[in-house]
Structure formats: structure tokens, C-alpha cells
Amino acid sequence: MKVTAIQTFIVDGGFRPWTFVKMETDEPGLIGWGDCTDWGSPGPVAATVERLSELVIGRDPMQVEAIWWDLTAATMRHVGGIAWKAMAGIDSALWDIRGKALGAPVWQLLGGKMRDRLRLYWSHCGTVRARFADRLGLPRVETTDDLRALAEEVLARGFTAIKTNLFPLRDRPETQALMSRMTHHGGDAPPEVIRNAQAIVGTFREALGPDVGIALDVAFTYRLGGAIKLARALEPYELMWLETETLDPEALRLVRESTRTPICTGESLFGTHQYKPYLQLHAQDIIMPDLAWNGLTMGKKIADMAHAYDTLVAPHNCHSPLTTLVSAALCATIPNFYILEFDVDDPPWRDEIMTHPLEIEDGFLKLSDRPGLGSDLIEAELRKHPPGHYPGVR
Incomplete structure (x- = not known):
């Protein structure tokens, strides 16, 4: 199994924007969702997810630990902040895929x-x-x-x-x-x-x-x-x-x-x-x-x-x-x-x-x-709520 695509969505969250990560695999219908919401910089976080995706696409999503430390090494000059928020969204999506592939909740x-x-x-x-x-x-x-x-x-x-x-x-x-x-x-x-x-x-x-x-x-x-x-x-x-x-x-x-x-x-x-x-x-x-x-x-x-x-x-x-x-x-x-x-x-x-x-x-x-x-996000519903009223978010 391989990761084939990673996409982000910035969504109106009422009093802050929500930033989601969608991860696709070459297994039909097997996708994972992650969250890297940042109240002040959703655009840069989403852009960093896109940049880090280059290091994840083609990898086996079951290798959650290995991917985390590889991304840590790749962002060593940017420890914490926007880089780690982007990594967190990718990480949660990987765990979601891993649980679905094994037929088990993540807590298991x-x-x-x-x-x-x-x-x-x-x-x-x-x-x-x-x-x-x-x-x-x-x-x-x-x-x-x-x-x-x-x-x-x-x-x-x-x-x-x-x-x-x-x-x-x-x-x-x-x-x-x-x-x-x-x-x-x-x-x-x-x-x-x-x-x-x-x-x-x-x-x-x-x-x-x-x-x-x-x-x-x-x-x-x-x-x-x-x-x-x-x-x-x-x-x-x-x-x-x-x-x-x-x-x-x-x-x-x-x-x-x-x-x-x-x-x-x-x-x-x-x-x-x-x-x-x-x-x-x-x-x-x-x-x-x-x-x-x-x-x-x-x-x-x-x-x-x-x-x-x-x-x-x-x-x-x-x-x-x-x-x-x-x-x-x-x-x-x-x-x-x-x-x-x-x-x-x-x-x-x-x-x-x-x-x-x-x-x-x-x-x-x-x-x-x-x-x-425990739940997927509905892409059509996400698109109904763009975060246009948040300054600086595109």
C-alpha cells in the first residue's frame, strides 16, 4: 500500500478556521483525515503540508513512526511551529489509514x-x-x-x-x-x-x-x-x-x-x-x-x-x-x-x-x-464553508 495524494482544506470554524489534511492511498476507498488547525496561520500551515507531501507520497502509510522521524529530520531547522503543525496533520491522517487498514480504532x-x-x-x-x-x-x-x-x-x-x-x-x-x-x-x-x-x-x-x-x-x-x-x-x-x-x-x-x-x-x-x-x-x-x-x-x-x-x-x-x-x-x-x-x-x-x-x-x-x-469528513460539506471572512486566509 502506498500514499498517492495529500490535499488540504481550510474551512470556516466559526471563530477560527479549521485546517484539514486528506490522504489518499492506492487501496480503493482507503483514505485518512488529519487536522493541523492553526488559528493565525492556516495558509502557511497548509502550504507546508503540501511541501512535506513530497516526502510522504509513495511511502507505506503503515510506517507512521518512520515517517514522523523522517519529517522531523527534514524540518530540523524549523522545530516546532508551522512545520510541526503540518507534520501533525499528516501524522493523524496516517494513523487514521492505519486503523482502517487493520479494521481497528486508533485507540486499539x-x-x-x-x-x-x-x-x-x-x-x-x-x-x-x-x-x-x-x-x-x-x-x-x-x-x-x-x-x-x-x-x-x-x-x-x-x-x-x-x-x-x-x-x-x-x-x-x-x-x-x-x-x-x-x-x-x-x-x-x-x-x-x-x-x-x-x-x-x-x-x-x-x-x-x-x-x-x-x-x-x-x-x-x-x-x-x-x-x-x-x-x-x-x-x-x-x-x-x-x-x-x-x-x-x-x-x-x-x-x-x-x-x-x-x-x-x-x-x-x-x-x-x-x-x-x-x-x-x-x-x-x-x-x-x-x-x-x-x-x-x-x-x-x-x-x-x-x-x-x-x-x-x-x-x-x-x-x-x-x-x-x-x-x-x-x-x-x-x-x-x-x-x-x-x-x-x-x-x-x-x-x-x-x-x-x-x-x-x-x-x-x-x-x-x-x-x-471514528469518522470521515464529507468533502462536499467542507467546500460549503470557505473561510473567506478570516483576514489573511486564502
């Missing part, structure tokens, strides 16, 4: 499942409706009352955890100062930012009760001192985690040692070599590798390394439904799985592009028993 090939369903958390809860409600036809979230109404929806749908971000609330007195300080504070966490964070997290905590997990994602916004201030200020709300990023693992260890708020990081890291210093320093409680950027081959190695360092894994998974299936294949097989990210507020055509839509009930994803990743 990774060692067999340890669980039949995966706990999900509602990601960007409130954030999507604060920033993209009109685009997606969703109710707007602008006030603490809107957050309370959203919390009722979370409970009604059976979710046991959420993740949100910081955005100005219209009914809060610090909003005007916040608008000018949210992105111009040099990495500090000034008082109005702290109060806004407490208002968002505190409202959710009051409305959701003590047992629902609440995570806050601030990415690279705050430097060492600001992250410590924020983590300490949110201790009364018993966060599931504060998600904060830095390229300095020792700085992150200081944050973790300065607060009882659990720390999560890692969505922007690539490969075991980048995770290693964070794990060695026990700089965080949870890591969140992104499998659309690391691929299944490397993702499994990262998760196994995290287990050796007594660290939980909660994959970064705010891309397409295909990435959810890729992530699910990994999460089913690792002992240190914690919880999986999931964007509930996706565009209404999410299920329409899949031959077998995701099965979600009471905040849990049911694991698919179908060969490969």
Missing part, C-alpha cells in the same frame, strides 16, 4: 482503551458569546447576569467543568479602566484586572456550585509577578486550574510554589524535548499538549513522559471535531488522563461535515468503536 493501536467515555469541559465558556455571539447566532454575554444564565445552561447540559477567559463585563465599575489595561499592563495584574477576574470566576462559582470545575485561561498575558498575583487572588474560588504560559519553566515553578491554585500549561510546547524541563521541575500540576500541533505519534510520547513525572494530562482541544477524535484516541489509552477540552459553542455545521458526528451526553464523549479515528 495505541494500547487499548482504559475507559469507554471521556469527561469534557466546556471551553471558552462565556468567551465565545462575549466576542463572537453575532457571528454564531448565540446569546451575548456582557454582564454577570449573562454569566449566571450561561451557568444554568452548563448545568442543564450535564457538564461538570468549564474553562473561561478574561473579558470586560459591561455592568462592572472597573470596565472602562479595564479596556485600556487588559493588553497594556506589561504582564502585571493591576487591581482592575484582578477584580474583573474575580467577578467572572466568582459569578461562575456562585452559580455553578462548589463541585463544578472552573478553569481560567490567561495564556501568555501575565509575567511571573502578575501570574502569582492572579493565582493568589483566585484561591478562594478553588479553581480546577489557572492556565498560564511562559517559556521559562523555572518561572512557572515559582508561580506554582507561590499559590495553592493548580497550574496548567503546555499548549504552545512541541515535542518531548520542550516538555522535559517543565516536567523535571514539576512546574505545573497539569500539562495540555495540543495534538493538532504535535500529532498522535509525539502526543503519546509526551503523555507517557508526563506519567513518569506524576503529572496529569488534559489535551488542548479547541480546534475541529476531528481533533476531538484524535485527542480521544490518546485519552482513552493513558493512565494520567484528567479531562478533555471541548468547544460547545461551535458553528452549527460542525456535525454536518462528519459522517459520524461526536456522541456527547451529560458532558461526556462516548468513545467510538469504528476503525481509524
Whole structure:
């Protein structure tokens, strides 16, 4: 069996573009799908997939490991970033083909499942409706009352955890100062930012009760001192985690040692070599590798390394439904799985592009028993949703 063609599709994903990889073989009807969604540079990622395809077409798709390391060697001067995202899309498509060829779900090939369903958390809860409600036809979230109404929806749908971000609330007195300080504070966490964070997290905590997990994602916004201030200020709300990023693992260890708020990081890291210093320093409680950027081959190695360092894994998974299936294949097989990210507020055509839509009930994803990743994408449906409204995407 040989790979005969590789093609990419950039698709409207509502508040970000989705980037898919379609891989064909010389076996009639045997194709694989992968995801290498990049929110900011889908065009360059797709172009890199096309370039790397020259090294994959003609190869045996069953040689997933060999192809991964050959592509790693070919991109050695570009470790991480766009190159590895392109590699991840190719890698997932190879795993999909391998599973289909063997008549087995990918999780079976990774060692067999340890669980039949995966706990999900509602990601960007409130954030999507604060920033993209009109685009997606969703109710707007602008006030603490809107957050309370959203919390009722979370409970009604059976979710046991959420993740949100910081955005100005219209009914809060610090909003005007916040608008000018949210992105111009040099990495500090000034008082109005702290109060806004407490208002968002505190409202959710009051409305959701003590047992629902609440995570806050601030990415690279705050430097060492600001992250410590924020983590300490949110201790009364018993966060599931504060998600904060830095390229300095020792700085992150200081944050973790300065607060009882659990720390999560890692969505922007690539490969075991980048995770290693964070794990060695026990700089965080949870890591969140992104499998659309690391691929299944490397993702499994990262998760196994995290287990050796007594660290939980909660994959970064705010891309397409295909990435959810890729992530699910990994999460089913690792002992240190914690919880999986999931964007509930996706565009209404999410299920329409899949031959077998995701099965979600009471905040849990049911694991698919179908060969490969568990669903193909429908090419005709993908073409109905071009990403024309995203600047810079062609």
C-alpha cells in the first residue's frame, strides 16, 4: 500500500478556521483525515503540508513512526511551529489509514482503551458569546447576569467543568479602566484586572456550585509577578486550574510554589524535548499538549513522559471535531488522563461535515468503536464553508 495524494482544506470554524489534511492511498476507498488547525496561520500551515507531501507520497502509510522521524529530520531547522503543525496533520491522517487498514480504532493501536467515555469541559465558556455571539447566532454575554444564565445552561447540559477567559463585563465599575489595561499592563495584574477576574470566576462559582470545575485561561498575558498575583487572588474560588504560559519553566515553578491554585500549561510546547524541563521541575500540576500541533505519534510520547513525572494530562482541544477524535484516541489509552477540552459553542455545521458526528451526553464523549479515528469528513460539506471572512486566509 502506498500514499498517492495529500490535499488540504481550510474551512470556516466559526471563530477560527479549521485546517484539514486528506490522504489518499492506492487501496480503493482507503483514505485518512488529519487536522493541523492553526488559528493565525492556516495558509502557511497548509502550504507546508503540501511541501512535506513530497516526502510522504509513495511511502507505506503503515510506517507512521518512520515517517514522523523522517519529517522531523527534514524540518530540523524549523522545530516546532508551522512545520510541526503540518507534520501533525499528516501524522493523524496516517494513523487514521492505519486503523482502517487493520479494521481497528486508533485507540486499539495505541494500547487499548482504559475507559469507554471521556469527561469534557466546556471551553471558552462565556468567551465565545462575549466576542463572537453575532457571528454564531448565540446569546451575548456582557454582564454577570449573562454569566449566571450561561451557568444554568452548563448545568442543564450535564457538564461538570468549564474553562473561561478574561473579558470586560459591561455592568462592572472597573470596565472602562479595564479596556485600556487588559493588553497594556506589561504582564502585571493591576487591581482592575484582578477584580474583573474575580467577578467572572466568582459569578461562575456562585452559580455553578462548589463541585463544578472552573478553569481560567490567561495564556501568555501575565509575567511571573502578575501570574502569582492572579493565582493568589483566585484561591478562594478553588479553581480546577489557572492556565498560564511562559517559556521559562523555572518561572512557572515559582508561580506554582507561590499559590495553592493548580497550574496548567503546555499548549504552545512541541515535542518531548520542550516538555522535559517543565516536567523535571514539576512546574505545573497539569500539562495540555495540543495534538493538532504535535500529532498522535509525539502526543503519546509526551503523555507517557508526563506519567513518569506524576503529572496529569488534559489535551488542548479547541480546534475541529476531528481533533476531538484524535485527542480521544490518546485519552482513552493513558493512565494520567484528567479531562478533555471541548468547544460547545461551535458553528452549527460542525456535525454536518462528519459522517459520524461526536456522541456527547451529560458532558461526556462516548468513545467510538469504528476503525481509524471514528469518522470521515464529507468533502462536499467542507467546500460549503470557505473561510473567506478570516483576514489573511486564502
